[in-house]
Amino acid sequence: MGPRRILALVADAFGSEGGIATYDRNLIASLASCRDVAEVVVVPRRGKSTIKLPPRVHQLRSVGGRAAYSLAALWAARSHRTIDIVFCGHLYMAPAAAAVAKIVGAHLWIQIHGLEAWHALSSPYRTSIEAATLITAVSRDTRRRLLEWVAIDPGRVKVLPNTLDPRFQPGAKSRELLDRYNLHNKKVLMTVSRLSAKERYKGHDRVLRALPRVLSQHPEVMYLIVGDGDDRKRLERLATEHGVDDKVCFVGQVDDQRIVDYFRLADVFVMPSTAEGFGIVFIEAMASGATVIGGNKDGSLDALCDGLLGKAIDPESDEDLLEALNSALAFPSGYDNQVQRFSREMFADHVVELLSQVFPLH
Amino acid sequence: MCGIAGIYAYHYAANPAEREELRRIRDHMSARGPDGFGEWFSSDGRIGLGHRRLAILDLSERGLQPMLSSDGNLAITFNGEIYNYRQLRARLESQGHIFRTDTDTEVLLHLYAEKGEAMVNELRGMFAFGLWDAQKRALLLVRDPYGIKPLYYADDGWTLRFASQVKALVAGQKISTNPEPAGLVGFALFGSVPEPFTTYQEVRSLPAGSFMWVDRIGTHDIKRYFCIAEVYRSADAQKPRRTNDEVQATVRNSLLESVQHHLVSDVPVGAFLSGGVDSGALVGLMRDAGQREIQTITLTFEEFRATRQDEAPLAERIAAHYATRHITRLVTEQEFREDLPKILDAMDQPTIDGINTWFVSKAARELGLKVVLSGLGGDELFGGYPSFNDIPLSVRLLSIPGQIPWLGALVRRLLGGFAHGFNPKTASILEFGGTYPGAYLLRRGLFMPWELEGILGKEVAHHGLRRLDPIRCIGEALDPEPKSSFGKVAALESSLYMRNQLLRDADWASMAHSLEVRVPLVDATLLKQLAPLTGQYARRSKRLLANSPRLPLPNEVVERAKTGFGTPIERWLRRDNRVQRWKQIPALNLESCPWARRWAVQLAPA
Numbered sequence: 001m002g003p004r005r006i007l008a009l010v011a012d013a014f015g016s017e018g019g020i021a022t023y024d025r026n027l028i029a030s031l032a033s034c035r036d037v038a039e040v041v042v043v044p045r046r047g048k049s050t051i052k053l054p055p056r057v058h059q060l061r062s063v064g065g066r067a068a069y070s071l072a073a074l075w076a077a078r079s080h081r082t083i084d085i086v087f088c089g090h091l092y093m094a095p096a097a098a099a100v101a102k103i104v105g106a107h108l109w110i111q112i113h114g115l116e117a118w119h120a121l122s123s124p125y126r127t128s129i130e131a132a133t134l135i136t137a138v139s140r141d142t143r144r145r146l147l148e149w150v151a152i153d154p155g156r157v158k159v160l161p162n163t164l165d166p167r168f169q170p171g172a173k174s175r176e177l178l179d180r181y182n183l184h185n186k187k188v189l190m191t192v193s194r195l196s197a198k199e200r201y202k203g204h205d206r207v208l209r210a211l212p213r214v215l216s217q218h219p220e221v222m223y224l225i226v227g228d229g230d231d232r233k234r235l236e237r238l239a240t241e242h243g244v245d246d247k248v249c250f251v252g253q254v255d256d257q258r259i260v261d262y263f264r265l266a267d268v269f270v271m272p273s274t275a276e277g278f279g280i281v282f283i284e285a286m287a288s289g290a291t292v293i294g295g296n297k298d299g300s301l302d303a304l305c306d307g308l309l310g311k312a313i314d315p316e317s318d319e320d321l322l323e324a325l326n327s328a329l330a331f332p333s334g335y336d337n338q339v340q341r342f343s344r345e346m347f348a349d350h351v352v353e354l355l356s357q358v359f360p361l362h
Numbered sequence: 363m364c365g366i367a368g369i370y371a372y373h374y375a376a377n378p379a380e381r382e383e384l385r386r387i388r389d390h391m392s393a394r395g396p397d398g399f400g401e402w403f404s405s406d407g408r409i410g411l412g413h414r415r416l417a418i419l420d421l422s423e424r425g426l427q428p429m430l431s432s433d434g435n436l437a438i439t440f441n442g443e444i445y446n447y448r449q450l451r452a453r454l455e456s457q458g459h460i461f462r463t464d465t466d467t468e469v470l471l472h473l474y475a476e477k478g479e480a481m482v483n484e485l486r487g488m489f490a491f492g493l494w495d496a497q498k499r500a501l502l503l504v505r506d507p508y509g510i511k512p513l514y515y516a517d518d519g520w521t522l523r524f525a526s527q528v529k530a531l532v533a534g535q536k537i538s539t540n541p542e543p544a545g546l547v548g549f550a551l552f553g554s555v556p557e558p559f560t561t562y563q564e565v566r567s568l569p570a571g572s573f574m575w576v577d578r579i580g581t582h583d584i585k586r587y588f589c590i591a592e593v594y595r596s597a598d599a600q601k602p603r604r605t606n607d608e609v610q611a612t613v614r615n616s617l618l619e620s621v622q623h624h625l626v627s628d629v630p631v632g633a634f635l636s637g638g639v640d641s642g643a644l645v646g647l648m649r650d651a652g653q654r655e656i657q658t659i660t661l662t663f664e665e666f667r668a669t670r671q672d673e674a675p676l677a678e679r680i681a682a683h684y685a686t687r688h689i690t691r692l693v694t695e696q697e698f699r700e701d702l703p704k705i706l707d708a709m710d711q712p713t714i715d716g717i718n719t720w721f722v723s724k725a726a727r728e729l730g731l732k733v734v735l736s737g738l739g740g741d742e743l744f745g746g747y748p749s750f751n752d753i754p755l756s757v758r759l760l761s762i763p764g765q766i767p768w769l770g771a772l773v774r775r776l777l778g779g780f781a782h783g784f785n786p787k788t789a790s791i792l793e794f795g796g797t798y799p800g801a802y803l804l805r806r807g808l809f810m811p812w813e814l815e816g817i818l819g820k821e822v823a824h825h826g827l828r829r830l831d832p833i834r835c836i837g838e839a840l841d842p843e844p845k846s847s848f849g850k851v852a853a854l855e856s857s858l859y860m861r862n863q864l865l866r867d868a869d870w871a872s873m874a875h876s877l878e879v880r881v882p883l884v885d886a887t888l889l890k891q892l893a894p895l896t897g898q899y900a901r902r903s904k905r906l907l908a909n910s911p912r913l914p915l916p917n918e919v920v921e922r923a924k925t926g927f928g929t930p931i932e933r934w935l936r937r938d939n940r941v942q943r944w945k946q947i948p949a950l951n952l953e954s955c956p957w958a959r960r961w962a963v964q965l966a967p968a
Binding site for chain 1: 373374375377517518519520538540544563564566574577578579580581582583584825828829831
């Protein structure tokens, strides 16, 4: 293998928002920074390529439909001379990526983000995964769940965690936001996530249920629910039912530019979720200085470093949640530099190491 | 002989290795090493090694492990014996290496410094170790050629843990205990769990005769450095023309050399003695090797006293023949009932056998022995099993009808469906009997693959069969395929039954009593010397073994041994009202059901 040429098949990358797009951008930029990578050719499903691209990254125009996308990917593989590695940024594109890799004789590398790989998929997906040289999963939990339904040497499945955007740092609470939400002299409890009826596993219900008892010990608490979605109305009703509607504030969708300011408002960040692939919000909250409470049944354990960087509780136990909330509000642990283990530098180093060890140059 | 453990937090995001967890893993294996314990952590806390010691070579404190190289660059935790360590040491000293102890452990450190991973090809013995190379920031895990010593690891994607026992890893409390369907299916098919699987998804066995590097990206591909099938394949290519006397002399010399190596010890070495050829010949060879005082031990069972099933009289005859100090240890049903919970507790992975070894090891330890020789492996090496005839015959007769698509499955469905209670193996004969892997499954199989749904449930059976792929799993023992039928069967028996069942049982059942069992007939060097000969002498090859001691085994031993002996353990289990689980499965309630199937269901993890 000479300097490697990588074809990256991704849903969104440069020019898109969202967690997966960010992850893919970081990964592609890290790959392109390797000395022995000649070029990374990106074929996105969506998004525009107006954004400035890192050196040696070439992003083609996005292609929608599944069949058209597969053809575009193959065309890209054929027309960009030798492709050594086909990187597949989402499991749903794995069969197409596996086919392209096979046709052009390249290694296959599949990225797994979370829920999509937690349950057995049909045989085209399974055989694509089993054909991959390398699979990277965002967390140990996601890796383990994948290994439950694919028959593959576990050594080929590595963990490549989400990374922390350096924007997230501790800082003073924004006076403007304190005014806007009337938070002076309040302790702020916060959850940040989509409010989707399909994602009720995030655990807002459980926090709302615990809130009356939390307030009896910490009457100065306000619960800020950041994010929006089709479940918001139901959650608002639930807050009323629990008699805490005056202590809960539905902030709605927050502009990405301002999200750091919101995290800095939080004294305690809580999300007793049962189905996180990784839970990037935990590390963002931690890096912004909040004390964090999350679940111990999923990828959250990675973000919480098994409880070293926050409290990992049984997310479905009301008692555990109540105890954790009371204790975090009474004794906030504050910022811990250990969260920097998720820095982009560590991630990039690891990507370079994976690339050079798993796909050695001959 | 010892228990080893380690935790390597290899991933950048992982928490450092935790001391308390390492101690929990290590101290779960206190029976493996009652004479001492130790732990070592790197200065950055990313790796910790632990050790429980059974002191056999260099009994002083200097032999404690984990052991570091004098420059501090290497650290090792090691379980087993390197029988050629004195030769290796002499060579290393001549190359300028300076030794601080008289242990084989230190030889490993120097040999690694000299040769790197290629060291594995020079080791004669039984071993499993973890060696940390601080300069490479990498951990090397190694297991002996035959897999006599166990080595299990659990990799969660951030941290790799390893230990000599699966239950020790579980005792660390940090690994997932989600079940592995392939391990459960493997146990139901074979009566023991086939490597690399265990009953837990996250825990794997490092395969015999292989090594693996772990560094900051985690595990690297496992590299195999020894393969039994390959030895037979290359042996089949040789056609040594020798007279009978020359062959006998070669066999004797090779066996004697192996026994001499296996006697290296700073404590007395005894022997398990049955009424059979294998252990009897070993005792004779121990005398030839110069050992004067030999303590031998035989089991006898109350109910079999003075019956043809009792091997004690013949063992006593052999003991007298070689003038050993001999003990016949009586096992009663009462003792068995009392020990059964302890046996199940010590059993590291489910296995339908090993109870005999439990009692004979217990007897050895009662006599104060720390080390014994066992004749394990003689049937594999010298073709002692009926399978050496039956499997090639089955393949000859059935290979052509077996190739007709669907015929085998159709016959099995008809027989299995219409004739309730039809022997499942007979029903499967056309489906499996025409190939070596298939015929082997028929021979050693406890249940047939199509029966598993009724035993394990549909989902576990389905997933497990897909993940294990039993015929492929058996077929791997024949890669590369030996030419001779003897070589094929020997490779199958040694790589599957002996490795996954006999050697595992010998390990857990003896280590539970802090006893080291050495197996001179399970030795890679010996195999390379004998493989070109044993196949040619297949029918008489046990006689080659019997005639190897200067004072050959009495003829009556060779003749009597062919019909075998028994134990009443099955009868005791039948009477034990703690063993009831099988009654819930209709197929096991048939009068004709072999007891081993019921016992397996009792032992299978729920």
